[in-house]
Amino acid sequence: MRTGDHPAIPEARTGVLLVNLGTPDAPTASAVRRYLAQFLSDRRVVEIPALLWQPILRGVILTVRPRKSAHAYAQVWTEQGSPLAAITKRQTEALQRLMGDDVRVAHAMRYGQPEIGSAIDALMAGGCRRILVAPLYPQYCAATTATVVDAANAHLATLRWQPTLRFLPPYPDDAAYIEALQASLEQGLEALDFVPDAIIASFHGMPERTLRLGDPYHCQCRKTARLLSEAIGRPVEVAFQSRFGRAKWLEPATDVTLERLGREGRSVAIFAPGFAADCLETLEEIAIRGREQFVAAGGRNFAYLPCLNDSAPGMAMLETLVRRELAGWR
Numbered sequence: 001m002r003t004g005d006h007p008a009i010p011e012a013r014t015g016v017l018l019v020n021l022g023t024p025d026a027p028t029a030s031a032v033r034r035y036l037a038q039f040l041s042d043r044r045v046v047e048i049p050a051l052l053w054q055p056i057l058r059g060v061i062l063t064v065r066p067r068k069s070a071h072a073y074a075q076v077w078t079e080q081g082s083p084l085a086a087i088t089k090r091q092t093e094a095l096q097r098l099m100g101d102d103v104r105v106a107h108a109m110r111y112g113q114p115e116i117g118s119a120i121d122a123l124m125a126g127g128c129r130r131i132l133v134a135p136l137y138p139q140y141c142a143a144t145t146a147t148v149v150d151a152a153n154a155h156l157a158t159l160r161w162q163p164t165l166r167f168l169p170p171y172p173d174d175a176a177y178i179e180a181l182q183a184s185l186e187q188g189l190e191a192l193d194f195v196p197d198a199i200i201a202s203f204h205g206m207p208e209r210t211l212r213l214g215d216p217y218h219c220q221c222r223k224t225a226r227l228l229s230e231a232i233g234r235p236v237e238v239a240f241q242s243r244f245g246r247a248k249w250l251e252p253a254t255d256v257t258l259e260r261l262g263r264e265g266r267s268v269a270i271f272a273p274g275f276a277a278d279c280l281e282t283l284e285e286i287a288i289r290g291r292e293q294f295v296a297a298g299g300r301n302f303a304y305l306p307c308l309n310d311s312a313p314g315m316a317m318l319e320t321l322v323r324r325e326l327a328g329w330r
């Protein structure tokens with residue numbers, strides 16, 4: 001093509017790409033196996049040398065776990081698919097409405113569909129030359145935030161004409177996040193027909209070793225809970241859920257905490273402020289299994305309070321965070 005034949009370059013637009021973890025396409029063992037194979041092969045997630053880890057993953061884990069996890073997924077699956085997929089899609093549509101036509105909002109998953117690379121390509125095809133990538137993790141963790149940044153940058157490494165990227169910083173102590181959590185928590189507590197004597201903030205766990213290696217995740221979870229406790233004027237207990245494998249994980253563990261409170265005959269309200277959207281880990285592990293463990297141990301009243309999801313406080317928070325990052329970019 002001669003230089004004079006090049007088409008005019010259209011005016012650049014701005015895109016926002018919301019990214020969450022990902023989820024299987026179906027609540028079946030084969031779909032879960034595909035998803036887990038990709039997720040658990042990420043060296044940011046399982047920090048064991050591949051030569052040691054891959055035989056364990058391909059041998060034991062991908063043989064046993066998919067069937068068990070598929071059964072768990074089946075209990076929370078909706079007509080719109082996996083809760084995580086359905087809620088992320090609703091968040092994307094709601095943010096698009098809030099942002100108006102100047103900005104294109106799309107979503108992607110780190111594992112499974114839609115892929116980060118394809119979502120970036122689609123935004124580029126729609127004229128977006130600047131893209132704000134927003135990992136939907138309030139607390140920074142190498143296993144979540146960093147792997148999204150890596151994947152977006154790895155895709156850019158394959159492009160001739162790259163968009164300009166910005167990344168939404170983690171927001172564990174952002175006033176907009178704490179206010180959204182406070183509004184959501186107070187609304188949830190008011191709707192209960194009992195007064196909980198313990199409020200538990202359950203965060204996804206991590207191997208304890210990552211804390212010693214310098215990952216700020218643990219400290220950021222604690223800070224979120226402290227700020228929220230100050231905001232609502234009540235103690236908030238921190239616990240870490242979803243233990244995986246044999247290594248020591250962050251403590252106290254959510255299941256151990258629920259059993260203890262159950263044995264003490266208490267009433268609890270539990271919520272998961274580190275998850276932007278309800279998912280298997282909140283709906284099955286906490287709301288179903290956690291409740292059963294708590295009641296079996298002798299607990300009195302139990303309530304699981306939902307994540308921010310696409311609630312009005314949750315979306316107002318996302319709009320505030322996104323608009324702040326886009327300021328001065330257009």
Ligand SMILES: C=CC1=C(C)c2cc3[nH]c(cc4nc(cc5[nH]c(cc1n2)c(C)c5CCC(=O)O)C(CCC(=O)O)=C4C)c(C)c3C=C
Binds near residue numbers: 024046141206244
């Ligand atoms: C080594 C294993 C894992 C680490 C480290 C880990 C960190 C981590 N995960 C989330 C958020 C989510 N995890 C979810 C599911 C899930 N997580 C693991 C393992 C590790 N997570 C597994 C094996 C699974 C799959 C389900 C199962 O088989 O039990 C989900 C839900 C996905 C869904 O489909 O609903 C989320 C969300 C965070 C935030 C985090 C570190 C901070």
Ligand SMILES: [Fe+2]
Binds near residue numbers: 204242
């Ligand atoms: Fe996880």
Ligand SMILES: [Fe+2]
Binds near residue numbers: 218219222
């Ligand atoms: Fe800490």
